[in-house]
Amino acid sequence: MSLFRTTIICQEWVELVTDYLEGTLPRRTMRAIDRHLRGCPHCTEYLAQMRRTIEITGSIPTDQDVPDELIERLLRAFGEQLPGEL
Amino acid sequence: MSPARENALVDRLCAGDGAAFTEVVRAYNGSLVRLASSFVPSRAVAEEVVQETWMAVIKGLPRFERRSTLKTWITGILVNIAKTRGAKERRTVPLATLAGDGPSVDPDRFSGPPGHGAWSDPPAHWSDLPAEAVVSAETFALVEETVELLPENQRWVVMLRDVEGWSSPDVCDLLGISEANQRVLLHRARSVLRGVLEQRLGGRA
Numbered sequence: 001m002s003l004f005r006t007t008i009i010c011q012e013w014v015e016l017v018t019d020y021l022e023g024t025l026p027r028r029t030m031r032a033i034d035r036h037l038r039g040c041p042h043c044t045e046y047l048a049q050m051r052r053t054i055e056i057t058g059s060i061p062t063d064q065d066v067p068d069e070l071i072e073r074l075l076r077a078f079g080e081q082l083p084g085e086l
Numbered sequence: 087m088s089p090a091r092e093n094a095l096v097d098r099l100c101a102g103d104g105a106a107f108t109e110v111v112r113a114y115n116g117s118l119v120r121l122a123s124s125f126v127p128s129r130a131v132a133e134e135v136v137q138e139t140w141m142a143v144i145k146g147l148p149r150f151e152r153r154s155t156l157k158t159w160i161t162g163i164l165v166n167i168a169k170t171r172g173a174k175e176r177r178t179v180p181l182a183t184l185a186g187d188g189p190s191v192d193p194d195r196f197s198g199p200p201g202h203g204a205w206s207d208p209p210a211h212w213s214d215l216p217a218e219a220v221v222s223a224e225t226f227a228l229v230e231e232t233v234e235l236l237p238e239n240q241r242w243v244v245m246l247r248d249v250e251g252w253s254s255p256d257v258c259d260l261l262g263i264s265e266a267n268q269r270v271l272l273h274r275a276r277s278v279l280r281g282v283l284e285q286r287l288g289g290r291a
Contacts, residue, residue: 011196011203015189018273022254024265042205046280048213052220053280057233057248060226062116070115071108074140078107081144 005029008036013043017050087113092156099147111140114157117250118164124233124245125168127175135171139164158256165260187237190277210288220287232282236275243268244275 004026008016013036019025020033037044087095098106118139122132142163150159196203212220233241233249242261246252247268252260258268 009198009202010205011189011191011193011198011201014191014277015273017190018269018276022269024269040205042208045209045211045213049209049280049284050276052213053276053283054248056220056225056283057229057244057276057279058251059221060229060249062120064112064116066112066115070137071111074111074137074144075104075108077141078104078144079102081102081147 003029005032008032010036010040010043013037013040014046017047020047021050021054087157089155093152096150096152096156100150107144110156114160118161121161121245121250122164122168124241125165125172125238127172131171131175132168135168136164138167142167154256158252161250161252162260187274190273191281210284212284212287215287225283225286228282228286229279232279233275236278239263240271240275240278243271244279247272248276 003016003019005012006028008029013033016025016029016033020030025033037047095106095110099110115136118136119129119132122135122139123129126132126135139160143160146163150156154162193200193203195205195207197206198204233244236244239261243257246257246260247254254265254268257263258265261268263271
């Protein structure tokens with residue numbers, strides 16, 4: 001599918017949404033998309049869902065616990081690199 | 087971590103400050119283990135890869151030129167070790183691996199010319215659900231499990247871009263892929279995740 005579009009329909013939009021969010025679409029296509037979104041609540045919802053998906057994916061917490069014995073072992077190795085060598 | 091704080095830490099690291107090193111390990115270990123897990127078969131192996139990474143960081147610090155952030159540099163080391171290890175130890179492929187190369191949304195949900203239809207079965211509404219309904223342990227688990235099932239290239243791109251927050255150029259450098267290729271992989275991964283979240287949160291059958 002050419003990325004230079006003057007009109008966009010829903011099934012095309014769902015394939016363009018990542019390029020849209022990355023900002024890599026030609027300006028004419030961006031305008032065609034914005035026109036479509038203004039008139040299509042479903043595609044607007046799709047974009048909102050995609051943004052929310054990215055937000056959720058980016059919020060997954062990590063396990064913050066680091067075993068003490070790992071810290072000790074690594075500190076020993078770190079200390080063996082004499083300050084002079086660093 | 088702010089660039090200023092990180093720079094100060096690097097200064098202290100290069101001066102042999104053990105407390106600074108401990109701070110760095112505690113700050114980054116969790117996300118390194120998580121990232122390593124997307125390359126290797128098990129968490130146990132992921133933890134080994136991360137330990138190897140820390141040892142390589144210690145040895146490599148004298149040569150760290152601060153052209154990238156400390157975290158990017160450390161993660162780059164990790165990905166290289168993890169990829170090598172992952173290539174040697176075959177990851178258990180789950181039975182239901184997602185093929186991940188079809189259309190982003192089931193074509194049956196559109197009507198009109200094939201590939202150019204309008205919604206006939208539109209997205210179930212969930213984007214405006216309150217945070218408590220959406221941001222939960224269950225939702226995180228669902229996203230993590232789904233990422234596990236993605237083909238590896240899509241999994242790595244979405245882990246680095248969306249889970250870890252790396253920039254597009256950094257991901258391309260690290261994985262040795264073009265920006266265009268990276269966008270395709272990211273698009274496929276995100277489409278799957280959105281679909282899975284819509285099923286769970288939008289009450290679709």
